[in-house]
Amino acid sequence: xxxxxxxxxxxxxxxxxxxxxxxxxxxxxxxxxxxxxxxxxxxxxxxxxxxxxxxxxxxxxxxxxxxxxxxxxxxxxxxxxxxxxxxxxxxxxxxxxxxxxxxxxxxxxxxxxxxxxxxxxxxxxxxxxxxxxxxxxxxxxxxxxxxxxxxxxxxxxxxxxxxxxxxxxxxxxxxxxxxxxxxxxxxxxxxxxxxxxxxxxxxxxxxxxxxxxxxxxxxxxxxxxxxxxxxxxxxxxxxxxxxxxxxxxxxxxxxxxxxxxxxxxxxxxxxxxxxxxxxxxxxxxxxxxxxxxxxxxxxxxxxxxxxxxxxxxxxxxxxxxxxxxxxxxxxxxxxxxxxxxxxxxxxxxxxxxxxxxxxxxxxxxxxxxxxxxxxxxxxxxxxxxxxxxxxxxxxxxxxxxxxxxxxxxxxxxxxxxxxxxxxxxxxxxxxxxxxxxxxxxxxxxxxxxxxxx
Numbered sequence: 001x002x003x004x005x006x007x008x009x010x011x012x013x014x015x016x017x018x019x020x021x022x023x024x025x026x027x028x029x030x031x032x033x034x035x036x037x038x039x040x041x042x043x044x045x046x047x048x049x050x051x052x053x054x055x056x057x058x059x060x061x062x063x064x065x066x067x068x069x070x071x072x073x074x075x076x077x078x079x080x081x082x083x084x085x086x087x088x089x090x091x092x093x094x095x096x097x098x099x100x101x102x103x104x105x106x107x108x109x110x111x112x113x114x115x116x117x118x119x120x121x122x123x124x125x126x127x128x129x130x131x132x133x134x135x136x137x138x139x140x141x142x143x144x145x146x147x148x149x150x151x152x153x154x155x156x157x158x159x160x161x162x163x164x165x166x167x168x169x170x171x172x173x174x175x176x177x178x179x180x181x182x183x184x185x186x187x188x189x190x191x192x193x194x195x196x197x198x199x200x201x202x203x204x205x206x207x208x209x210x211x212x213x214x215x216x217x218x219x220x221x222x223x224x225x226x227x228x229x230x231x232x233x234x235x236x237x238x239x240x241x242x243x244x245x246x247x248x249x250x251x252x253x254x255x256x257x258x259x260x261x262x263x264x265x266x267x268x269x270x271x272x273x274x275x276x277x278x279x280x281x282x283x284x285x286x287x288x289x290x291x292x293x294x295x296x297x298x299x300x301x302x303x304x305x306x307x308x309x310x311x312x313x314x315x316x317x318x319x320x321x322x323x324x325x326x327x328x329x330x331x332x333x334x335x336x337x338x339x340x341x342x343x344x345x346x347x348x349x350x351x352x353x354x355x356x357x358x359x360x361x362x363x364x365x366x367x368x369x370x371x372x373x374x375x376x377x378x379x380x381x382x383x384x385x386x387x388x389x390x391x392x393x394x395x396x397x398x399x400x401x402x403x404x405x406x407x408x409x410x411x412x413x414x415x416x417x418x419x420x421x422x423x424x425x426x427x428x429x430x431x432x433x434x435x436x437x438x439x440x441x442x443x444x445x446x447x448x449x450x451x452x453x
Contacts, residue, residue: 005034007045015052021157023050046080051087056344070103082106089176094133109133137178153199161207169283169350196235205241211248224256231260247285266414270310274326306336306413314343314364316355338375383440393435395428416444
């Protein structure tokens with residue numbers, strides 16, 4: 001039997017940026033145990049899956065992957081399989097996985113990822129099949145120092161709050177992530193200071209609803225106050241955040257974003273639907289008119305702002321006219337980008353219990369296609385307006401192609417820019433560069449370093 005410090009691990013993640021950050025913390029905990037990361041299961045002694053349950057398709061992918069890993073384990077009996085995340089946090093899912101997939105050794109939830117080292121020891125040394133999913137959150141494990149761990153420091157995700165209190169009728173998140181809990185500002189600031197000292201220049205503040213941060217504090221300290229504290233940290237040049245709920249996007253927050261150059265002019269503001277009837281049934285707590293008014297206010301006070309969104313089509317009871325109201329919002333706002341999905345019922349949500357999923361799948365697909373075509377035209381039109389402009393880009397990716405380095409990065413407004421040319425005269429990764437935009441596609445831009453041939 002191999003020693004723990006001799007094990008090799010791989011991870012696979014589905015879902016949101018919170019899951020990505022959870023995965024990163026797990027990776028760092030495994031490496032603290034002495035393990036080394038590999039990128040394929042043939043080399044791995046341990047495979048950890050971090051799952052998502054927001055959409056049914058993601059769950060199907062997880063079950064398919066567990067089936068593949070179970071087959072591999074028949075000829076590789078020492079392989080340890082661990083599965084956790086939002087999917088396993090759902091009631092009875094952990095037991096279902098344990099019964100259906102005998103090769104799974106460890107099942108954990110969203111509230112106890114910091115227990116991974118102990119669970120692995122139990123599975124490896126005691127040969128136990130471990131199912132440990134806490135039904136409720138047990139505070140925030142600040143004292144366990146898991147937040148400072150990073151695989152890459154240049155651009156770092158920082159969790160500022162856990163859970164959600166909104167209970168949108170289609171959403172499972174409050175049931176698998178728990179109620180809203182804000183991390184103490186001192187802990188967040190300490191973490192970001194540590195990141196800056198180790199080379200971080202851009203932070204992404206994460207929460208299910210970042211702009212309700214601090215509502216659970218006795219003292220008055222909100223998301224705007226936190227942003228102003230982060231702005232003061234030396235070495236941090238860009239501050240991003242995700243996700244914002246329209247109902248909590250205050251005038252104070254708009255002013256804070258407008259006042260500080262470090263806070264990126266990119267706001268992800270999920271609208272979900274354009275029809276007031278559907279918004280009400282979704283329990284979104286705002287109307288189309290209120291959403292459009294908020295967007296108008298944001299654009300007025302933050303010139304050049306990029307606004308992206310989430311949209312669901314085919315929610316129960318959505319008529320063609322309801323869908324046209326969504327198209328109307330998209331045309332009026334002109335989102336830079338949108339994440340667009342077909343509604344699928346999630347067991348345990350109000351929508352699944354209260355509303356019949358009465359729109360044929362083909363109709364949902366047709367609406368999604370129509371929406372995507374509209375949004376793609378808008379995204380391309382916005383990107384074409386950038387042609388010929390010089391824009392600051394943080395170079396955050398480098399690849400080797402044909403023996404030459406190929407760079408890409410992101411603008412302040414979160415647009416991907418692929419840098420063309422080969423003779424860059426030095427290492428660009430991790431630097432801010434002025435880039436002339438010379439081509440525009442729907443999802444990305446092409447550019448060359450300003451002043452280069």
